[in-house]
Amino acid sequence: MAIYFGQSGEVAISRDSASGGFNTDLDPADVNVNNKRFGVDHSLGTLISGDRVEISTVDKSDLNLVASHNYPDWTGFVHIDKADGIKLFNTFEKAVTGLSSDALALVAPSSTQTINIQTKNLLFRHVANVKEFEITTNRDQVDTTTLGKEFKDQYDSGLISGQGTMTCYWEHLYTRDATKYGSPSLYPELPIYLAQLIVRLQQGADFDGRFYVYRDPSDKKKTVFYESKCVVTNVALNCVASDAIETRIEFVTSGEISLRVGAPDSFLLQEDAAKLLQEDGDRIVLEQE
Numbered sequence: 001m002a003i004y005f006g007q008s009g010e011v012a013i014s015r016d017s018a019s020g021g022f023n024t025d026l027d028p029a030d031v032n033v034n035n036k037r038f039g040v041d042h043s044l045g046t047l048i049s050g051d052r053v054e055i056s057t058v059d060k061s062d063l064n065l066v067a068s069h070n071y072p073d074w075t076g077f078v079h080i081d082k083a084d085g086i087k088l089f090n091t092f093e094k095a096v097t098g099l100s101s102d103a104l105a106l107v108a109p110s111s112t113q114t115i116n117i118q119t120k121n122l123l124f125r126h127v128a129n130v131k132e133f134e135i136t137t138n139r140d141q142v143d144t145t146t147l148g149k150e151f152k153d154q155y156d157s158g159l160i161s162g163q164g165t166m167t168c169y170w171e172h173l174y175t176r177d178a179t180k181y182g183s184p185s186l187y188p189e190l191p192i193y194l195a196q197l198i199v200r201l202q203q204g205a206d207f208d209g210r211f212y213v214y215r216d217p218s219d220k221k222k223t224v225f226y227e228s229k230c231v232v233t234n235v236a237l238n239c240v241a242s243d244a245i246e247t248r249i250e251f252v253t254s255g256e257i258s259l260r261v262g263a264p265d266s267f268l269l270q271e272d273a274a275k276l277l278q279e280d281g282d283r284i285v286l287e288q289e
Contacts, residue, residue, distance in 0.1 A: 004214050011133055011166060012124040013189055014208040015051065021118025022046060023058060026065065028108045036103040037085040038065070040117070047086070047117070048196050049079045050096045050189075054120045057113055064109035075120060076104070124210060128188040129171050131246065135164035135211050135226055137257055162228060162253040164211070166194075170237065170245040194249045198232040205232040206254065220263035228257035 024040040031038040047053065056073035057063050066074050066088060077095035079087045087103040089095040094102040138161060168191035198205045212225040234250040 006132070008212070008214045008216070009130075009133065010212040010215055011127045011130050012210040012212070013127060013194075014124045015119060015121035021054075021116050023114060023116050026109060026113045026115050028110065028112070031065065031106055031108040032085075033106055033108055035085075036100055036106055037081065037087050038106060039083075039085050040115070047078055047080055047119075048193065049098065050077060050092055050193070051119050052077050052092070052121045054116075054118050056116050056118075058116055059114065061113070063115065064113060065106060065115075067105040067107050079103070124208070125189045127166070127168065127194070128190050129169040131167045131169060133164060133166040133211060135162060137162040137226075137259075162226075162257045164230075164251055166249045166251075168194075168247050168249070170247050191247050191249075194232055195235045195237075195247065198235050206230070207232070209251070221261075223263055224259070224261050226257060226259055228253040229255035 079098035172192035216222045230251045236248045
């Protein structure tokens with residue numbers, strides 16, 4: 001009989017991208033070409049450094065913002081500086097560090113453009129420094145006396161919901177040395193992101209979560225994990241002078257919760273990381289070995 005210990009447990013999250021984003025005006029004075037940064041209304045509390053976003057013009061004219069980019073939209077990563085200015089980057093790793101030398105060159109529009117900014121985050125990233133996590137599932141009873149037989153059979157056992165907590169060692173600075181994580185592509189989410197997520201005003205505190213009970217990189221068929229859409233409800237920071245600073249994140253599930261065995265599904269992606277869809281709108285799943 002195999003007994004597993006908790007060191008094989010992990011948490012991975014994907015930023016919510018279901019929101020329709022927000023519209024705002026981009027004025028010529030909003031763009032600082034020399035500093036490669038710009039600012040727009042409604043970005044405060046909405047965008048977080050590392051967010052992958054799509055910036056598009058509402059009237060479908062060419063977006064006058066990124067130098068040498070003559071298309072109605074642009075997709076990439078943003079860094080929000082201390083003055084709430086926005087810098088644009090091609091990669092997540094460069095966006096979280098926010099160096100001006102890595103930022104994309106900008107151009108000021110000749111006149112005001114109405115643009116839409118929407119988060120477009122698809123990849124799961126593991127949360128760094130997770131000390132422990134707990135997830136609870138429960139089934140709510142549903143009154144089925146007024147439902148037809150088909151619906152009564154479906155809901156007679158109730159609806160499954162869940163909630164949980166995560167305790168992490170506090171960390172808020174990304175290292176500029178990629179060797180810490182072995183590769184730039186392995187940069188994880190830091191615990192501060194979940195604290196920032198709860199105060200994000202317009203796009204909410206939603207995230208997609210995978211909570212691994214056991215994860216064996218050498219044999220993905222043995223992997224066991226919960227998967228669900230979640231909402232952060234509370235973040236508590238514990239700062240003790242004689243101990244490491246910890247943060248406790250509480251969340252509830254906001255959709256179907258499932259306990260799965262095996263490797264997570266992989267989907268066929270386009271060059272811009274958008275999922276390819278079938279004619280019926282379902283995603284194209286790659287077969288697992």
